[in-house]
Amino acid sequence: MSELGDLLAEARSGNRRSLSRLLTLVEEGHNPPIERGIGSSLGITGPPGVGKSSLIGKMIDVWVRRGESVAVLAVDPSSPRSGGALLGDRMRMTNADSSDLVFIRSLATRNHPGGLMDCLTPMVDILSECGWDNILIETVGAGQSEIRVVAFADRILLVDGPDRGDIIQAEKAGIMELADLIVINKSDLPEAERAAKAVKSALSVAEDEFTPEVLLVSAHSGMGVEELVDELENTTTSSERERLRVRERLISAWDSALLTSPELDDILQALEKGSITLLDAVDSIRKDG
């Protein structure tokens, strides 16, 4: 406990190694001596390859120019070489992370059978406590598990590309209902305008009266990135979206309780043998939870 306290004090005074070490301990399941719920974060999600990392790199440039710091928690960062983790992404994030104002940390969901809920929130709180102005959570893809991850952020930015297929996929996963702001990246490519129209018309049939803005950006040319950063400051969430996020968080907690239950193996065996039903299994885990 005192090691955590010391690390936190050092991290607060700007020691990045202590910060990294502290985050590792939290990832390993230690509880930091910190108040819950003090940090706020922006979740960034979108189909694979739409340019999330590139765009974050450009957003970082804008914040750094304005003297604001940025910490990125990159969840399952993709890399052409396994184990190469964040390197490829880091290079794409310009060279901004060499600056004192930028901190990038990767997180692998495979190390967390119960999901990231136990460490994501305390990590955001630590980063906030240590004075990071902007805290981003980036996921790869926009499927159900990525939605569960960004639902822990206070606001969600959905990044899409000019490919209509991407949008339809994203819509299926229900991510559009959760997004507080939507950007179509790669707007240097010809189909971007059409993609933006398609997204807007999909939004217009939604029930939420606070429909998110749809902006065109290009991580390559930098077009629209400054406006995006400004817009993020003005973007508020809606109670409908807050409810959806809370719902996803609850499901994460539920899954975690199941997957980390000491009963899990026994229950699986009993189910295999047919000696209990699925409903019996659920009841038994609820009692032991």
Ligand SMILES: Nc1nc2c(ncn2[C@@H]2O[C@H](COP(=O)(O)OP(=O)(O)OP(=O)(O)O)[C@@H](O)[C@H]2O)c(=O)[nH]1
């Ligand atoms: N034309 C164009 N290409 C872009 C733009 N932004 C990113 N790209 C390219 O799109 C590819 C994917 O970019 P990334 O930034 O890795 O995308 P990502 O969404 O982070 O990808 P994952 O993390 O794998 O989901 C790269 O080849 C980029 O160079 C853009 O604004 N315009």
Ligand SMILES: [Mg+2]
């Ligand atoms: Mg990426």
